[in-house]
Amino acid sequence: MAVETEVPLTGGRITPGVVRVGDTVRRAVTAAPSFVAQLLGHLQEQGFTGAPRHLGTDRAGRDVLTYLPGWVPPRFRTWADCQVAAAGALLRGLHDATRGSLLAGDHPVVCHGDPGPNNIVFSSEGDAVPVALIDFDTAAPGDPVTDIAYMAWTFCVSSKPTTPPTAVQAAQVRVLTDAYGLDAASRTHLPDAMLERQAHNARCWSSHLDRPRPRVTDDHQITERIRWSEREHAHTAANHHVSRQPCADYDDLPPRSHKLLNYQPEERHPMGPTIDRPAPQVTATHLRTLLDSSAEHPVLYISYGEDSEVELDVWAAGLVHQADIVLTRATALDLLGEEPDSETITAFLPTVQQAVDEMISVRGL
Numbered sequence: 450m451a452v453e454t455e456v457p458l459t460g461g462r463i464t465p466g467v468v469r470v471g472d473t474v475r476r477a478v479t480a481a482p483s484f485v486a487q488l489l490g491h492l493q494e495q496g497f498t499g500a501p502r503h504l505g506t507d508r509a510g511r512d513v514l515t516y517l518p519g520w521v522p523p524r525f526r527t528w529a530d531c532q533v534a535a536a537g538a539l540l541r542g543l544h545d546a547t548r549g550s551l552l553a554g555d556h557p558v559v560c561h562g563d564p565g566p567n568n569i570v571f572s573s574e575g576d577a578v579p580v581a582l583i584d585f586d587t588a589a590p591g592d593p594v595t596d597i598a599y600m601a602w603t604f605c606v607s608s609k610p611t612t613p614p615t616a617v618q619a620a621q622v623r624v625l626t627d628a629y630g631l632d633a634a635s636r637t638h639l640p641d642a643m644l645e646r647q648a649h650n651a652r653c654w655s656s657h658l659d660r661p662r663p664r665v666t667d668d669h670q671i672t673e674r675i676r677w678s679e680r681e682h683a684h685t686a687a688n689h690h691v692s693r694q695p696c697a698d699y700d701d702l703p704p705r706s707h708k709l710l711n712y713q714p715e716e717r718h719p720m721g722p723t724i725d726r727p728a729p730q731v732t733a734t735h736l737r738t739l740l741d742s743s744a745e746h747p748v749l750y751i752s753y754g755e756d757s758e759v760e761l762d763v764w765a766a767g768l769v770h771q772a773d774i775v776l777t778r779a780t781a782l783d784l785l786g787e788e789p790d791s792e793t794i795t796a797f798l799p800t801v802q803q804a805v806d807e808m809i810s811v812r813g814l
């Protein structure tokens with residue numbers, strides 16, 4: 450039997466002995482091996498191509514993953530807008546593939562937990578854009594904004610004097626959130642989420658100093674990483690306009706929107722379906738469900754089924770694309786009053802139906 454050559458894969462800071470063997474990667478099992486295996490299996494089932502496949506474990510007990518060709522940057526640096534945008538779209542793909550799954554539990558999605566450039570495979574041709582996420586060791590159910598906050602920090606923001614001015618950093622944070630399609634509510638949470646993540650990073654590296662030797666690296670390096678995280682935190686806190694940029698001029702969602710429709714024709718669904726589909730019909734039940742929903746900011750939105758169905762549904766703003774929203778409860782209350790009777794609701798249905806028909810026709814369904 451031919452001996453398989455093990456080629457060391459450097460670039461990581463935590464997991465020792467990551468190697469390439471042929472078209473596979475061998476990696477010591479993670480703290481939560483079964484969750485990662487299930488997650489990668491789920492992503493495969495969902496047709497998400499931006500992650501390695503989990504192929505099992507080898508005789509040495511290591512995880513066997515598909516090797517993803519490309520380039521993984523070992524260090525943080527500045528990126529072109531197209532690279533930042535592709536990173537945002539990739540992260541959105543991961544979140545969409547896990548949204549509402551059993552793995553996400555009570556949380557909106559499964560977060561990657563560490564979606565920095567060092568855990569992303571970039572294509573080795575063309576624009577060298579992000580094509581896949583690797584290293585799912587810290588993946589866990591969570592809120593998408595925590596992943597976006599980390600990505601915004603590690604791709605777009607830096608305290609180093611040699612990096613672009615904060616106005617440029619702010620513009621790139623906006624590129625990222627727009628490419629991701631971040632909803633209005635999460636945009637307002639982004640500044641705190643970034644600060645929290647930077648503080649978490651400092652705490653996490655500090656905890657390494659309490660662990661027995663040998664540690665992941667020498668104490669000097671660990672101390673440097675703690676100091677760097679603290680500098681990044683101070684930079685982000687002192688330059689609030691950077692993390693607030695995604696909110697600037699953004700057409701805000703509830704609480705008090707006075708527009709009937711939140712839909713903007715230029716905000717087309719990024720992967721809108723192209724086959725012919727009938728427009729769903731708005732009923733009094735839809736409006737009642739919207740008005741009675743226990744969600745904080747419920748919205749009536751157009752939901753696209755996998756193959757054919759286009760339906761209307763009520764969910765919380767922030768969990769759906771803003772471009773899919775037909776009507777918010779805040780707007781419905783403004784127009785119908787606090788406790789509308791069934792006559793008022795019935796009289797309002799054609800207006801909402803017109804909005805739905807327009808959305809469907811603008812998208813060329």
Ligand SMILES: Nc1ncnc2c1ncn2[C@@H]1O[C@H](COP(=O)(O)OP(=O)(O)OP(=O)(O)O)[C@@H](O)[C@H]1O
Nearest residue numbers: 458460461462463464467501515516517521583584
């Ligand atoms: N599936 C894969 N396809 C291609 N390259 C990979 C793959 N998995 C890992 N690598 C390579 O191996 C290196 C180390 O892997 P990994 O990121 O899993 O290590 P780590 O020490 O856990 O990382 P971190 O420092 O982010 O915690 C990566 O930088 C990358 O170059």
Ligand SMILES: [Mg+2]
Nearest residue numbers: 461567568584
């Ligand atoms: Mg890594």
